[in-house]
Structures are given as C-alpha cells and as structure tokens.
Amino acid sequence: MIPINAPQIGEEEIKAVVRVMKSGILTHGLGAGPMVTRFEKAFAKFAKAKQAIAVNTGTSALHLAIAGAGIKRGDEVILPSFTFVATAEVIAMVGAKPVFVDIDPETYNISPEKIEKAVTKKTKAIMSVDLYGLPADMEPIKEIADKYELRIIEDSCQAHSASYKGKPPGAFADTACWSFYASKNMTTGEGGMITTNNDETAEKMRFMRSHGEKEKYKSLILGHNYHMPEIQAAIGYIQLMKLPKFSAKRRGNAKRLSTKLGKTGKLQLPKEPKGFRHSWYLFTVRLRGAKRKKRDKVVETLRKKGIGAEVYYVNPIHLMPYYRKFGKHRLEETEKAAEQVFSLPVHPGVTRKQIDFIGESVLRDIG
Ligand SMILES: Cc1ncc(COP(=O)(O)O)c(C=O)c1O
Numbered sequence: 400m401i402p403i404n405a406p407q408i409g410e411e412e413i414k415a416v417v418r419v420m421k422s423g424i425l426t427h428g429l430g431a432g433p434m435v436t437r438f439e440k441a442f443a444k445f446a447k448a449k450q451a452i453a454v455n456t457g458t459s460a461l462h463l464a465i466a467g468a469g470i471k472r473g474d475e476v477i478l479p480s481f482t483f484v485a486t487a488e489v490i491a492m493v494g495a496k497p498v499f500v501d502i503d504p505e506t507y508n509i510s511p512e513k514i515e516k517a518v519t520k521k522t523k524a525i526m527s528v529d530l531y532g533l534p535a536d537m538e539p540i541k542e543i544a545d546k547y548e549l550r551i552i553e554d555s556c557q558a559h560s561a562s563y564k565g566k567p568p569g570a571f572a573d574t575a576c577w578s579f580y581a582s583k584n585m586t587t588g589e590g591g592m593i594t595t596n597n598d599e600t601a602e603k604m605r606f607m608r609s610h611g612e613k614e615k616y617k618s619l620i621l622g623h624n625y626h627m628p629e630i631q632a633a634i635g636y637i638q639l640m641k642l643p644k645f646s647a648k649r650r651g652n653a654k655r656l657s658t659k660l661g662k663t664g665k666l667q668l669p670k671e672p673k674g675f676r677h678s679w680y681l682f683t684v685r686l687r688g689a690k691r692k693k694r695d696k697v698v699e700t701l702r703k704k705g706i707g708a709e710v711y712y713v714n715p716i717h718l719m720p721y722y723r724k725f726g727k728h729r730l731e732e733t734e735k736a737a738e739q740v741f742s743l744p745v746h747p748g749v750t751r752k753q754i755d756f757i758g759e760s761v762l763r764d765i766g
Contacts, residue, residue, distance in 0.1 A: 401753055402707040403681070404582035404746045407645060408634075415633040422629075429609045430454075430626030438632040439592075441639055446567050446575065448594035450601035453627040453635070454608055457556040457578025458485040460591035461526075463625065464552045464574040465489045467604040470523050477517050477549075478526040479509040480717040481733045486528055486554050487716045491725075498522070499717040501730040505670055507531065507683070507740070510732075511539035518543070524550040529558035529568055531669065531711070531742070532584070532678030537563050537571035552576065556591075559584040560646040561678035569594045574604075579631070584645055584680055585638035587631035648747035649679035652754050656682060656745060659758025665765050681711060681742040686765060691738040698741050700764045706757050708741050 419425070424432055435453045443451035454460050470476060472494030478486055480499035487497040500517050503510045507530050514525060525544055527535035535553070544551045555561070555568030556578035562568075569575030574597070579590030595601050603620065606613055611622030627635075657668050667685035671677045686694050694710070701708040715733045716722050743757055 400702075400705050400707050401744045401749060401757070402746075403709045403742060403744050405748050406581050406586045406588075407641070407747050409641075411637045412634045415637055416630050419630050419633045424629055426626055426628050428615050429605075429612060431605075432629045432632070434629040434632035434636065435627050438627075438636045438639070441636055442577075442592050443594060445639060445642075446569055446594040448569055448575070449596045450594065450598065452593045452601060452604050452608060453632060454591045454593065454625040455627055455631075456589050456625075457576060457580060457591040458489065459608075459623070459625040460556075460576035460578070460593045461485055461552070461554060462489040462492060462623075463604045463607050464576050464593055465493055465495070465524075466607060466621075467600050468524055468550045468552065468573065470495050473521065474523040475519060475521040476524045476526055477514055477522060479528055479530070479733070480715040480730055481507060481712060481736055482528040482530060482554065482716065483556070483712065484716055484719065485556075486526055487722060490526070491722075495523070496521075497716070497722070497725055499715075499726065499730060499733075501732045502736065503536075504732045504736065505667075506533055506536070506672070507736055508533065508535040509540070511536050511543065514540065515543050518547050518549070522547065522549055524552055526552045526554055527572070528554040529561055529678075531683050532557045532561050532680035533669070533671065534558060534561050534563035534568060534675055541571045556580075557583070557680040558678045559680075560642055560676075562676040564674050573597060574600065579635055579638070584649065584678055585635070585642045587627070587635040587638065590627055590631045590635060645747045646678065649745050650677075652745035652749055653677070653679040653682050655751065655754045656743065656758055659755065660684065660761060663762055663765065666761075679745055682745040683711065683740050683742045684761075685736065685739045686741070687739070689739050694739055694741060697761075697764050701760055704760050706760055707744055710737075710741050712737060
C-alpha cells in the first residue's frame, strides 16, 4: 500500500533520540527543557513569529490558543465545519459555541463572504483553517476581524511551509497552531506548536502549558500538563531542518500528479491561487457531480490496487452526533464536498513511478 502520508525518519532523528536518552533529561518541570527551547527558537524563526510555544499535540495548541484568548462559556467562535474535529472540539472544551460557516467550493476553505453574516454580539474569534495545506484567504478574514474586534486563531496544523501573500501562516492571525502528528509534513510522532507575536498572550499560554505555573507549585491561572517531551523536541528540530527538502518533494509530486490528472474534465484538481503557496499535505481532488456512493467506490477500487486514497472529511463536524446541538442549519458546499472529495498520496516517500501509477489508476477508475 502506498500510504496517504508516512513519517520520513532518518538516522539523524534516531541519533538525536539516543543522545537525549543518554543525557538523562527527558522532560522539564515547566515544559521548557533544552531541546524544547532550541526547537521553539528555530520554529519561531521559521514561522517569522516573535514567540513559539511547544506542546504535546496540535489539539493542545488549539486549546491553549482559545483559552489564552480568554474565550469562555457564552462566547461564540466562527469556524468551518469542513476540518478535523479538533478545531471545533477546543471551542466546546471552554464552554463556548462553535458557529459553523460554509466553505468556498474551489479552495475548500472558509468563505470570507459568509463569515460576516455569522457575526453576533457574542462572537469573540474566527478560527480559520488552512485545509489540506492551502492557506485560508486571510486578508478579507482580517478585515472582518478588525471591523468587529475579533481575534483570529489560525489552524495551520496542515500548513508547514505554506504561505499567503509571501508570509507564513500566522502573519494575519493573533495565533497560529501547528501539529507534528505522525502524518504531518514534519513530525515528532505527536506534538504541537503555537506561534504568536503577542508577548502577553504567549506568556499566559506558557503558564497554561504547565499547570498555570510560572514557578513550580504556585499556579497563577488554570492550566494543564501539555509539555512536549525532550525526545519529541529533538526529533522536531531535525525534521524542521529537513522540511524544505520534504516540501520540494511534495510539490514536485503534486505537480506531476496534476499534469497527469489534468487530462480529464471529471475531476476538480487542487488549486494554488496566485499569492497562495500550498504545503501539499494532502492532494485532494473532487469527483465532479458525484454522489457519495460513486466516490466511495473509486476510493475502494484504488485501495484494492494498493493506493492509500482517503476521504478528508467524510463527516463535516456540524453533522456529527455530538456537534448537532450547536445548530441544525445546512452548509451546502461543505456537505457537497464531503460527498465528492478524496485525497491521494504525494508525500516525500512516493516515487515518480508511483505517482504515474496513481495518476493512471485514477483516470481508469473514474471511467
Ligand atoms: C486541521 C487540523 N487541526 C487540528 C489537528 C490536531 O492536531 P493533533 O493531531 O496534533 O492533535 C489536526 C491534525 O491532526 C489537523 O489536521
């Protein structure tokens, strides 16, 4: 099986893990050990942000961003429903209400035009998602946020090395949240990072990462244990150094697959609009006009051939049993996309020959 994504781990990461284990320093009381601190500094530079805060998962990063922004019970946060559940989960975790807004059918990202209609007196923030690695259209989102004095939290968990108007994720947001889950463009197995230019919020989130403590056993605010272990940080630092190479490989694979699949009009290919740079975390196509059953059949046939095609996301969040309580309105474009899209492998481990095989198989299977 050619998996949809696969961690790219080399000797350098293995040696780094051994070094940490031999050092005897596996973690730090406040989650700020030497490997974590080095990784944070390098990541802040990469994201062109003043501050980077390493945590144990991308979900924790999103939780701290929401809690750090002071969002609480009774507040509302606007977000897309066509994303991984963690984006909505953290809003519900602080007792606030996720307000789901429809997507743009070409980019699959939140539609800025539809955001403004969802703003109420209770709205405190917009959570944009850079879905599949394509940045959301941040300029109009920022205009709305400025007009209504809302925070922007960018879920850039899939967007390592993406950019918008020449700037990395987070440049138009108050905070950006990243994931280093095993499938991501760079990985620590599990892991996350928050980047921000706001020193005050950063300090608050650092306390929250470690039981609300600035110093041990003296909690100033409500916190958690979201420490990133030292082994993970050592892996992350090396993965970050390798990221440009990984990204170039993904980009090359995505380009080759686009050329192959461009021969048919039956597919909507992934877009990279002018001014946007895709991270190619997922290469997602739409089977135009298809019903769920037909799309599922294509995915099944590809999988039988050893191509790890996957659907992201089969169930939009607003239709999930737990999240239905937040509103029953339809999101037409979201629901249509969930029925028609599927993703194909372009990760750095996929060879040119495999890309050609994937392209030819898809063309044959869609008929
Ligand atoms: C869009 C999005 N948001 C949030 C997350 C959560 O990240 P993690 O799995 O590291 O908790 C992920 C990744 O899994 C994601 O893809």
